[in-house]
Amino acid sequence: QSALTQSASVSGSPGQSITxxxxxxxxxxxxxxxxSWYQQHPGKAPKLMIFDVTYRPSGVSNRFSGSKSDNTASLxxxxxxxxxxxxxYCSSNTNSSTVIFGGGTKLTVx
Amino acid sequence: xxxxxxxxxxxxQPGRSLRLSCAASGFTYSSYDMHWVRQAPGKGLExxxxxxxxxxxxxxxxxxxxxxxxxxxxxxxxxxxxxNSLRAEDTAVYYCARGRASTFGPPGxxxxxxTRVTVSS
Numbered sequence: 322q323s324a325l326t327q328s329a330s331v332s333g334s335p336g337q338s339i340t341x342x343x344x345x346x347x348x349x350x351x352x353x354x355x356x357s358w359y360q361q362h363p364g365k366a367p368k369l370m371i372f373d374v375t376y377r378p379s380g381v382s383n384r385f386s387g388s389k390s391d392n393t394a395s396l397x398x399x400x401x402x403x404x405x406x407x408x409x410y411c412s413s414n415t416n417s418s419t420v421i422f423g424g425g426t427k428l429t430v431x
Numbered sequence: 432x433x434x435x436x437x438x439x440x441x442x443x444q445p446g447r448s449l450r451l452s453c454a455a456s457g458f459t460y461s462s463y464d465m466h467w468v469r470q471a472p473g474k475g476l477e478x479x480x481x482x483x484x485x486x487x488x489x490x491x492x493x494x495x496x497x498x499x500x501x502x503x504x505x506x507x508x509x510x511x512x513x514x515n516s517l518r519a520e521d522t523a524v525y526y527c528a529r530g531r532a533s534t535f536g537p538p539g540x541x542x543x544x545x546t547r548v549t550v551s552s
Contacts, residue, residue: 322493324475355536359476366526367468367476369540378540410476412537418481418490420466420537425475 325350325411325423332429338399341426343411344392349421351392355414358387358396361425362407370409371396398428406430433457433541435527440546443517453510453527453543461485461505464530466538467512469523470545477523478537480512481530495521517550524548 326344333339343350343358350356356374359367369378371387374394384399394413398405411423439451453465467479480501482489489501500513510527524545528538 355534357537357539361476366542366544367528367538368542369538372536372539408475412476412478414536418488418535419492420478420481422468422476422478 322415322421325413325421327411327423327426330427330429332431333401334431335401335403337401338397339401339428341396341409343394343423345413346392349413349415350389350394352416353414356389356394357412359410360407361410367410401430403430435529435541435543437525437527437543437546440525440548442549442551444552445518445550447517448515449517449548451512451525451546455508455510460508462532464535465503465510466528466530467501468526468528468538471523484532519550522548522550
């Protein structure tokens with residue numbers, strides 16, 4: 322199964338907002354409300370930022386928010402900060418009882 | 432606190448086998464699904480396999496199906512990944528990650544530090 326589609330890179334200046342999209346199909350993103358988003362800094366393990374499309378784990382800044390429309394999920398980061406510079410991955414259940422990740426988006430804070 | 436510690440990585444020749452382990456602590460291990468996720472050098476995350484909390488079901492990515500076997504020992508709070516017929520493209524950092532306790536979903540907020548596997552002659 323092919324990876325969920327994410328743009329390769331996105332950039333923004335400190336204080337701005339950016340949105341990362343994650344496009345799948347009705348067999349994954351569109352069929353379940355189990356989309357998660359992860360942040361990964363170089364050499365580190367992924368960190369969960371959003372689960373079940375819109376929920377933030379305890380300790381994650383409310384500058385991070387998630388949404389979904391049809392087969393596309395989105396992660397929005399508001400008030401960009403330098404420490405937000407990282408790779409971001411989406412993931413979803415599939416109708417085959419597996420999990421699929423997006424290809425990843427590199428966020429650059431200018 | 433929740434801890435996941437992988438071990439067993441190393442350098443292995445193509446066609447050989449390797450077994451990874453993930454020791455879990457700080458939570459009721461037998462209540463959670465457990466995942467393996469890998470990341471090839473300079474590449475993105477790739478989901479590998481999941482085993483349900485009670486061991487009743489296991490699922491694999493197409494790229495490893497028939498070669499890798501996920502298992503768990505709930506008495507030892509340990510997750511395993513038996514990797515057979517290894518290929519160069521299996522070279523990656525392998526992470527174990529905790530899933531959910533009630534419904535099936537993507538990996539959650541707890542990941543190990545990863546163990547590196549290099550397949551090379």
